[in-house]
Amino acid sequence: MKNLIRRWNQISLVKRILIGIIIGILLAITIPDQAKWITIFGSLFVGALEAVAPILVLLLVMSAISMHKSGQQTNIKSIIGLYAISTLSAGFIAVGATFLFPVNLSLGTSAEGLTPPGGIVEVIQTLLLNIVDNPVDALLNANYIGILTWAVLLGVALKNASDSTKDMLASFSNAISQIVKWVINLAPIGIMGLVFDAIASNGLSALLGYGKLLAVLLGCMLFIALVINPIIVFISIRKNPYPLVFKALRESAITAFFTRSSAANIPVNMRLCEKLNLDKDTYSVSIPLGATINMSGAAVTISVLTLAAVNTLDIPVDFGTALLLCVLSAVSATGASGVAGGSLLLIPLASSLFGIPNEIAMQVVAVGFVVGILQDSCETALNSSSDVIFTATAEYRKRRKEGKEISIHASDSHLEKKA
Template sequence: MKNIMLKWNQISLVKRILIGMIVGILLAVTIPDSTKWVSIFGSLFVGALKAIAPILVLFLVMSAISKHKSGKQTNMKTILVLYGLGTLLAGVVGVVASFLFPVNLSLSTGAQDVAPPSGILEVLKTLLFNIVDNPVNALLNANYIGILTWAILLGLVLKKAAETTKTVIANFSDAITNIVKWIIDLAPLGIMGLVYDAISTNGLSALKEYVQLLVLLLGCMFFVALVVNPIISFIFTRQNPYPLVLRTLRESGLTAFFTRSSAANIPVNMTLCKKLGLDEDTYSVSIPLGATINMAGAAVTISVLTLAAANTMGIEVDIWTSIILMVLSAVSAAGASGVAGGSLLLIPLACSLFGIPNDIAMQVIGVGFVISVLQDSCETALNSSSDVLFTATADIAKKRKEGKVI
């Protein structure tokens, strides 16, 4: 048994995850009634990631900032530009694609118990209150805006602390990172459970009525992932972006696809950044921040579903309103929650731009939940993988500027 485990661990994580996927699919298709217990592995895996992620973010960011030497340059300004540019262009892609391939929705009631933001002021108000949230409450509720705020403030204060204090914090950070590695090693089992649960519970029959909408959404996301993001990366790095793009999609996007949570995928992205040899002072801040504000997939979802609702209502959309929607979808996406289905709750905000009634907007959310089996998974994969892509792009661009990369 020990030799079997040793050989199993020698297989790359991606291959092990693929094996888990295949086993989960086979069990769900052949003997679903006898293997319902398999789904518990998925719940445990996602639960473990979500449990460790808030603590990991707090200590990693706090430790990184406290150890930062004054005068040492990081790439945060470049990364923030990349995050904003990527999310805005994703909104542009969603709007343009919706004009080229208009979709009408077959609306049905649903999601009435969900309370979306009533306007941009409510979004800003929620953001501000999340910033000043009690740190313990922020950890308990996975409020990453609050966690980041407290981690940054504590890190800045601790820059003047004794080296022994900084060492203790760094030791805690390393210990939590090791726990994360143990959890990630269990990813094949977790993915097996998640795939089994998705197929045995939902299947693909629920998607038939919305195939056209789903194809449009996924087409936009693939276009952003394989065309727009590589172009952005190339402009900054002046080198072939596809090896990096494909690696981030494979090693980050794959797990994000199944966990459906940018927040839960933070530990995976941290590990990938370390494997890529990126600056820890930078990625320990940029990755948690990206899970909160870098939401290209959410921008696509918000813009496409909003215009689909407008088409269904027979509303004519002019070019200026379209431009406003591009910006609004990007800004709204940056405020979307980093958990499964977070972007759907901001669709009514964009629908209000066209005067679409709230009850219709809520039905659009219901449509979103119907197709979320694939839509939300692909959205999260795009969001999370681009966190690493843009962090790495900024690092390569910096080294190129310094003459370290040709």
């Protein structure tokens, strides 16, 4: 048994995850009733990630800032700029695609019990209130804006602490990082359970009536992942961006696709940044921040579903309103929560731009939950993998300006040795 486990662990994590996906699909198709117990693995995996992520962020950021030396530069400003460019570009791409391939919806479904934001002011107010949230509540509710705020403040306060205090903080941070590695090592079993649950519970029949809508949504996300993001990376580092893009898609997007939570994927992204040998002071802040504000996939969802409702109701759209929707969807997307379906509740906010009643907008939200089997998975995969891509891009650009070599073609084994 020990030899079997050792050989299993020697296989790359991506290959093990693919094996788990295949087994989950086969079991869901062949014996869905007899294998229902497998879903517990998916729930345990997501639960473990969500449990460890807030503590990981708090300790990593506190440790990094407390040990930060004056004059030592980080790339946070550059990363935030890249996040903003990507999200705004996503809004433009989604609006343009919906004009080229207009979509109509069959409304009439119900979305009772859901409470959308009342306006952009409410979204901003929520973000500000999250900043001053009680630290215990922030940890319990996985409020990463609040966690980051307290981590930064405590880190700054501890900059003048004794070396022994800082060492103890670093030891706790390293211990949590080790727990994260153990959890991620269970990803193949967890994702097997998630895949089984998704197919056994929903199947693909629920998606057949929304083929065109899904084609536009997923087409936009693929275009951003494979064209827009690489262009942004190339402009920044002047090197072939696809080795970095494909690595992030392979090692971050796959787990994010099945967990459907940017917050739950934070430990996975932290581990990938470590393998890429990025600056820990930077990625310990940029990754949890990206899980909150880097939402290009959410901008696509908001724009496409809003314009689908507009087309269904035969509401005319002029160029100025379309441009405003691009900006509104990008700004609203930053207020989307990093959990499954978080972007859908912002659709009524964008719909109000066209005078669409809240009752109809909530029916569009219900349609979003129907196609969310694929839409939300792809959205999260795009959002989460982009966090790593832009964190790495900012550091690579800094290295290029300093005349240092940028090695983004390195193999997994080489990266692990460097890390």
